Amino acid sequence: MKFGELEFFVVSDGRFRLDGGAMFGVVPKPLWSKKMPPDERNRITLGLNCLLIRAAGKTIVVETGVGEKMEPKWADIYGVEHTATLVGSLRRRGVAPEDVDIVINTHLHFDHCGGNTRRGRDGKPVPTFPNARYVVQRGEYEHAWKPSERDRASYLPENFAAVAEAGQLEAVEGDQEIMPGVELIRVPGHTRDMQCVRLTGGDRTAIFFADLVPTTAHLPLAWMMGFDLYPLTTLEEKKKWIPEAVKNQWLCLFAHDPEVPAAYLRERDGRVVAEPVQEPELVTT
Numbered sequence: 001m002k003f004g005e006l007e008f009f010v011v012s013d014g015r016f017r018l019d020g021g022a023m024f025g026v027v028p029k030p031l032w033s034k035k036m037p038p039d040e041r042n043r044i045t046l047g048l049n050c051l052l053i054r055a056a057g058k059t060i061v062v063e064t065g066v067g068e069k070m071e072p073k074w075a076d077i078y079g080v081e082h083t084a085t086l087v088g089s090l091r092r093r094g095v096a097p098e099d100v101d102i103v104i105n106t107h108l109h110f111d112h113c114g115g116n117t118r119r120g121r122d123g124k125p126v127p128t129f130p131n132a133r134y135v136v137q138r139g140e141y142e143h144a145w146k147p148s149e150r151d152r153a154s155y156l157p158e159n160f161a162a163v164a165e166a167g168q169l170e171a172v173e174g175d176q177e178i179m180p181g182v183e184l185i186r187v188p189g190h191t192r193d194m195q196c197v198r199l200t201g202g203d204r205t206a207i208f209f210a211d212l213v214p215t216t217a218h219l220p221l222a223w224m225m226g227f228d229l230y231p232l233t234t235l236e237e238k239k240k241w242i243p244e245a246v247k248n249q250w251l252c253l254f255a256h257d258p259e260v261p262a263a264y265l266r267e268r269d270g271r272v273v274a275e276p277v278q279e280p281e282l283v284t285t
Helices: 020-024 029-035 072-077 086-092 110-116 138-145 161-165 231-248
Strands: 006-019 043-055 058-062 102-104 117-119 125-127 133-137 169-172 176-179 182-186 195-201 204-208 251-253 262-268 271-276
Touching: 006 020, 006 086, 006 110, 006 195, 020 029, 020 043, 043 086, 043 195, 102 176, 110 117, 125 161, 133 138, 133 182, 138 169, 204 231, 231 262
Parallel strands: 058 102, 102 133, 133 169, 204 251
Antiparallel strands: 006 043, 043 058, 117 125, 176 182, 182 195, 195 204, 251 262, 262 271
């Protein structure tokens, strides 16, 4: 889609699966399973939706999916389906890894930054995008090195250590515009320092919700992930940003919805519903 001089596409790193109960926290299975039916291992299918942005002459990637380094055992546990890969999706849009100027990680869980690195010739991780600066909140980066027992399985140093060693990691603090029309917004809850991305141009606005609202099924306020470290903070942030998106008719982008990566939010009969985007400009590769 084009918002004035800013252009962006939804691109894919494929799909994967996570436990449905963990994805919906306190919501009973008879409710969430109607929206996202689980498989025989109680896993639901999730998208690995990333963004390709062109702004101010720069090429920006938001999120890098699970990447292509995962060992077969873990790929099976998480049901990784690489019918598409981020690098392949970018190439189909005419973008080589060397062309990327900025990579934005909303946070450093393996399903959001796994494609930050790839295996080099010696088998060790190297940055996938050799000319890019990788932008993440400072608090998130520091926590990634010292996670708690509760969330350490989500942080894999192989996804970010090589980036830091190459001098390509940029740790920012708080909200800031990193490029005209591309704004980082710290939105705690899922982690203490997760960030969302807001895009503006041509009197239009889009917001990439990351794991604040990972799928359209998570629009009800109480439908939150069991993975959230600070669920009450997530609740307050949802109360802030979902009404804002409804009121101002923002385009909402969902990191994990396997069917609806982009939608407008409408209030109907006292509840918020997603109206999938119909514009032909939105391309999912």
